[in-house]
Amino acid sequence: xxxxxxxxxxxxxxxxxxxxxxxxxxxxxxxxxxxxxxxxxxxxxxxxxxxxxxxxxxxxxxxxxxxxxxxxxxxxxxxxxxxxxxxxxxxxxxxxxxxxxxxxxxxxx
Numbered sequence: 001x002x003x004x005x006x007x008x009x010x011x012x013x014x015x016x017x018x019x020x021x022x023x024x025x026x027x028x029x030x031x032x033x034x035x036x037x038x039x040x041x042x043x044x045x046x047x048x049x050x051x052x053x054x055x056x057x058x059x060x061x062x063x064x065x066x067x068x069x070x071x072x073x074x075x076x077x078x079x080x081x082x083x084x085x086x087x088x089x090x091x092x093x094x095x096x097x098x099x100x101x102x103x104x105x106x107x108x109x
Contacts, residue, residue: 051059
């Protein structure tokens with residue numbers, strides 16, 4: 001027969017494991033942040049060099065493509081919203097026509 005109460009030692013072990021796991025995650029995130037900062041300091045010194053024509057051209061092309069994709073996604077979202085609105089309006093109209101208390105629905109028949 002299993003007792004209804006838990007063993008306090010196992011609760012303490014679980015709590016300790018959670019605390020340790022949380023600290024390990026914090027430590028890894030901190031180390032990653034520190035290493036990315038040191039990487040950025042090295043790359044900022046090289047970024048003072050002027051960009052080549054190819055790099056500038058690539059940046060312009062990438063910006064254009066990003067803008068195109070944003071506009072395309074926004075248009076798709078607008079179409080989806082319109083479909084949802086139309087579906088709801090149709091549902092609402094059918095519900096109003098079906099309801100027996102609707103005087104307007106009876107006059108249409």
